Amino acid sequence: MTSLPYFDADAVRAALPYDRAMRAIREGLLHGVDPELDGPRLFSPAPGGEFLLMPAQGAEYSGLKALTVAPGNPARGLEKIQGLYVLYSSDTLAPVAVMEGASLTAIRTPAVALTAVRALAEAAPSGAELPAEPRVLVFGAGVQAASHIEAALAAFPGARFDVVGRRPERVAALRETVAPIEFRDRTSDPEDAVREADVILCVTSASAPLFDGSLVRDHAIVAAVGTHGRELRELDDALVSRADIVVEGRDSARRENGNLATAIDDAGWESAPPANLHDLVSGRVVRTPGRPAVYTGVGMSWEDLICASVVFAEGRLAREN
Structure with missing residues (x-):
């Protein structure tokens, strides 16, 4: 060789x-x-x-x-x-x-997530379009948080950023990593940050939901890509049940995605499975007025x-x- x-x-x-x-x-x-x-x-x-x-x-x-x-x-x-x-x-x-x-991995994960977010934004019903300068809230302060901030700015050049992190030193390190991109540290008021966000990016290793899904705005887009395994999740059933859902692939989501493990039962997967990324970028996803949109993936x-x-x-x- x-x-x-x-x-x-x-x-x-x-x-x-x-x-x-x-x-x-x-x-x-x-x-x-x-x-x-x-x-x-x-x-x-x-x-x-x-x-x-x-x-x-x-x-x-x-x-x-x-x-x-x-x-x-x-x-x-x-x-x-x-x-x-x-x-x-x-x-x-x-x-x-x-x-x-x-x-x-640090590039492809946000590239896939922001491809989904941008396509969901393009599919927004009349009156629910993202603003020219969307407020993007990132849960997490590690490598993937930095990558998603940079990818989000490439997808939405006018974006403004908020971050919720678990440890102050990680948030400080993230600020240095993504400079000169600026963000507000919303760790002390995450509920208000969720209420204000147009886009929410979840890139943590959480085992339980990060926020109350009822707080998410009706026009908002949420991408949750930080965890894999049916026992781990970043989103609650309140959000999943009120949102239009898109997954990477239906089989992988059913097998590995904890965000959907309790909200969609076997009958739901058989009778009305969520759209996948191919459906989304092909223009076959129709968003519902008055409902947020959720993309969730585990990496494929x-x-x-x-x-x-x-x-x-x-x-x-x-x-x-």
Whole structure:
């Protein structure tokens, strides 16, 4: 085997700015990607955490993201998620590139979430459109909070930001990370922040709902993407029951999404399952007047493959030039 190109975190970020990642996700969904055909994520125990393997296949490239999830790492000043992405030729199944995996995840997660938020905004009923300068509330102050703030600004250039975090030092660190983007620290008054928000982004590792869903404004859009597993959740049933719901993929949501675990029973999944991202970007989602919209996801393998393919293509183009 010849030497494989390796894209470190800086190279991944350089090749995959948020607007490019969002465009790639949308184009992929419009040109053949079916979230319902995505393979399940594979979990296995690891010391102090777990291994997470995410395989995906495509016409030109296939890939495997191999991560470790260490819940105790943030308290030690270390990253919770670490790993690598291996991109393969679908023709020969030979590996063609290796990439740093955490940076890929930090870009694709907000790229998918903001693709959904922007499409839900485009589908708003008359009189419920987002303002030109939407108030965006972020729950969380870690890596994904920073990524979602930056992606939200790419999606909505006039956005103004509020943040609710658990620890003051994390909020202070977030302020330095996203500078010169400014935000208000609303940790002391989260209920008022929820009442004022046009967009709410939930990017925490919470095990219980972050706020009272009855406080969310009727025109607001909520994206909850911080947790995976039916025992973990960021949203309450009050919000889920009053909102228009969109998921990444119906099978993955039914299997892994704790935000929906108690609000939608088996009969509901069979008779009236929520729309998925393909439905949304294809224009098949009709929002209900007087109801907020919720997008909730757990992370899927097809998203990483789309983003990794862009990194490889952009990197190869840069080397040729």
